[in-house]
Amino acid sequence: MKPRILIVYTGGTIGMIEDPKTKALRPFDFSHLMENVPKVKMLDYKIDNIQFSQPIDSSDMDPDHWKTIARSIADNYDFYDGFVVLHGTDTMAYTASALSFMLGNLDKPVIITGSQLPIGEVRTDGEENLITALQIAADRRPDGKTTVSEVAILFENYLWRGNRATKRSADNFNAFKSNNYPQLAKIGLGIQFNYDALARHCHPQPLTPYYELDTNVVSIDLFPGLSEQNLRYQLANPGVKGIILRTYGAGNAPTSQWFIDAVSEAVQRGVVILNVTQCVNGGVHTNRYVSGDLLAATGVISGHDITFEAAITKMMYLFGRGLDAEQVKKLIAEPLVGELTLSSI
Numbered sequence: 001m002k003p004r005i006l007i008v009y010t011g012g013t014i015g016m017i018e019d020p021k022t023k024a025l026r027p028f029d030f031s032h033l034m035e036n037v038p039k040v041k042m043l044d045y046k047i048d049n050i051q052f053s054q055p056i057d058s059s060d061m062d063p064d065h066w067k068t069i070a071r072s073i074a075d076n077y078d079f080y081d082g083f084v085v086l087h088g089t090d091t092m093a094y095t096a097s098a099l100s101f102m103l104g105n106l107d108k109p110v111i112i113t114g115s116q117l118p119i120g121e122v123r124t125d126g127e128e129n130l131i132t133a134l135q136i137a138a139d140r141r142p143d144g145k146t147t148v149s150e151v152a153i154l155f156e157n158y159l160w161r162g163n164r165a166t167k168r169s170a171d172n173f174n175a176f177k178s179n180n181y182p183q184l185a186k187i188g189l190g191i192q193f194n195y196d197a198l199a200r201h202c203h204p205q206p207l208t209p210y211y212e213l214d215t216n217v218v219s220i221d222l223f224p225g226l227s228e229q230n231l232r233y234q235l236a237n238p239g240v241k242g243i244i245l246r247t248y249g250a251g252n253a254p255t256s257q258w259f260i261d262a263v264s265e266a267v268q269r270g271v272v273i274l275n276v277t278q279c280v281n282g283g284v285h286t287n288r289y290v291s292g293d294l295l296a297a298t299g300v301i302s303g304h305d306i307t308f309e310a311a312i313t314k315m316m317y318l319f320g321r322g323l324d325a326e327q328v329k330k331l332i333a334e335p336l337v338g339e340l341t342l343s344s345i
């Protein structure tokens, strides 16, 4: 039977055209995209597509859009072998992370891709990315199961776990990278899957989508010069249930009493604070330095090696499930869908 793939087109550079007057890129509709990739027809697949009523630049992506994408996949889950989501690169890693939490028990490929140059341009990377994403979504293991059974980002030469990826370049065709998890596949002349890194579900369960996300979450960036007044103002943000605290190095923060007191008071008020390092590689090891130890003693939770994109969407998802602060604290520190690695040091 031919592989059945559903393309969900949300917008992004891949489907944009140049405004003849201003020369700025703006989203165009999907028929234009397919017209520009006649090669897709050479794949012997059954391909259908649906698109956002208004394709967007992914800078406008929000949780309602994530709900629309998740619903498009969940409503069509039984009718397709795999899904390809076409998306702008700017917030692709956030969408990939959010979907990985929202699509509970996912056991089929959801491959997200886009491009740095519009698909109609001569040097576009969009054509290759789209074709490779379709091939990955259709790929099967010898036992007949799809090779990929998780949310992943395909871009140029690599397939990355969605909730481990980060946009690392505004210019390079290899725009994404996972700094703390190996590639799921390397794309060269062929597609070389890294079977050890791919998720495998031995006892698949029915898909359980969660659509509610709670956006009462924020992030606070540490920097030398952050004042007590500024920090307290951010911590006291009304209605905020969760904060991603972006710390230095191995999860370190100032040791001043005012800093520790301000953070402790927020934790005592019931705000969940997750420690995520500003470093792109490595993770939080709070017992390595006194500065990290002091922070952990306030009740701030370690985010281990999670990306910022996965951390903030995971918080939205956990609070969206109606969990209380104690339950969120417990689950945020555990890997749910391969988004973090617990470290023993």
Ligand code: ASP
Pocket: 011, 012, 013, 014, 056, 057, 058, 059, 087, 088, 089, 090, 091, 114, 115, 116
């Ligand atoms: N601004 C665009 C977007 O994220 C960039 C891109 O697609 O590469 O939609």
